[in-house]
Amino acid sequence: MRSFLTPAAGLTCLFALAATGCSTASGGASDGAPGSGTSYAPYVSATTAAGTDSAGSPGTYNLAFVISGGGECTPRWDGVSGTGDADVRSRIAKLKKSGATVRVSFGGASGKELATTCDSPSALADAYGKALDAAGSSQADFDIEGRTLTDAASVDLRSRAIARLQKQRPDLEVSFTLPVMPSGLDSHGLALLESANERDVQVATVNLMTMNYAESYTGDMGDYALTAAKAAHTQLKKVFGLSDAAAWEGMALTSMIGANDIAGETFTLEDAAQVRSFAEKKGIAWVSMWSTFRDRQCVKGAPSRDDAATDCSGVRQKPGAFGRAFGG
Secondary structure: OOOOOOOOOOOOOOEOOOOOOOOOOOOOOOOOOOOOOOEEOOEEEOOOOOOOOOOOOOOEEEEEEEEEOOOOOOEEEOOOEEOOOHHHHHHHHHHHOOOOEEEEEEEOOOOOOHHHOOOOHHHHHHHHHHHHHHHOOOEEEEEOOHHHHHOHHHHHHHHHHHHHHHHHOOOOEEEEEEEOEOOEOOHHHHHHHHHHHHOOOOEOEEEEEOOOOOOOOOOOHHHHHHHHHHHHHHHHHHHHOOOHHHHHHOEEEEEEOEEOOOOOOEEOHHHHHHHHHHHHHHOOOEEEEEOHHHOOOOOOOOOOOOOOOOOOOOOOOOOOHHHHHHHO
16 A cells, blocks of 8 residues: 465464464454454554544554664654654554554555565564554554565565564564455465465454556456455465355455546445445454545545545545445
8 A cells, every 4th residue: 555375283373363272363253153343444644643533433543654764674654753753652642542452554555664674583573563562552564565575585584573573472463464456366465475374473364455456447446345355265265274254354455445546446435335344244354444544535626536646535525434434
């Protein structure tokens, strides 16, 4: 976002919710029964509040993004603000006032993800830990896309660092946010999950970025999201030996609201309602969107319907309408 191997006997199970005896940080049921419900966890700016942050009553906020500061092994919000920045700490405290939790999202489409700048698993684990501690969070999201997703060295280093961090913090809940097509996850996304599995990382959720497919995908974005989810569901079942229910419970869906980065791709309020309904029916862990600060109509003269804007949706709507649709 703007910014396969079946586990061998004795390995830590990939999904924390996938098998009896594994921790169930995300609330999944080991017997394959439906989970307790689909939560809403939008992506928000960690540095700047938006009037639409609370629309839909989020249960969790995904704080975007922690990346490398200055190309070094130093975690910074947006690559600029230190993890202990007073304004960011104040913002996080306000987000938590409603009872919501915060999940620290590392990576994104811009800047350098820490695994590309840190030189050892211990240094990388420490960098991730500093950001988590500063946010008071036990939830880590790794948004890996673009060139970073194809960098095998950083993929392996990240897996080793996360496994190390989870040994230090047994309650750490990990999600991977990955690009997807209507045909499912690509080979790079699957290789990342394989790496996590080989390094004994316990992954609570695979979050699918159901957005920005390609210029040939000009149909209904809600339908594409559901098609992508179904394809990825089949992949997760096969790769990790999961039941139908466990594979759905180990999935999250994130849509880019309004006009997407690809011309002709527009995700509507009707699409949001469609995705929410589907997620509830399947028992998907959570739904999300990019992002709360885009959840408003553009002012006159802003980008047209077919251009993605950074601070508005590009479609006609009331402020917070997408948040309310995803929040159910």
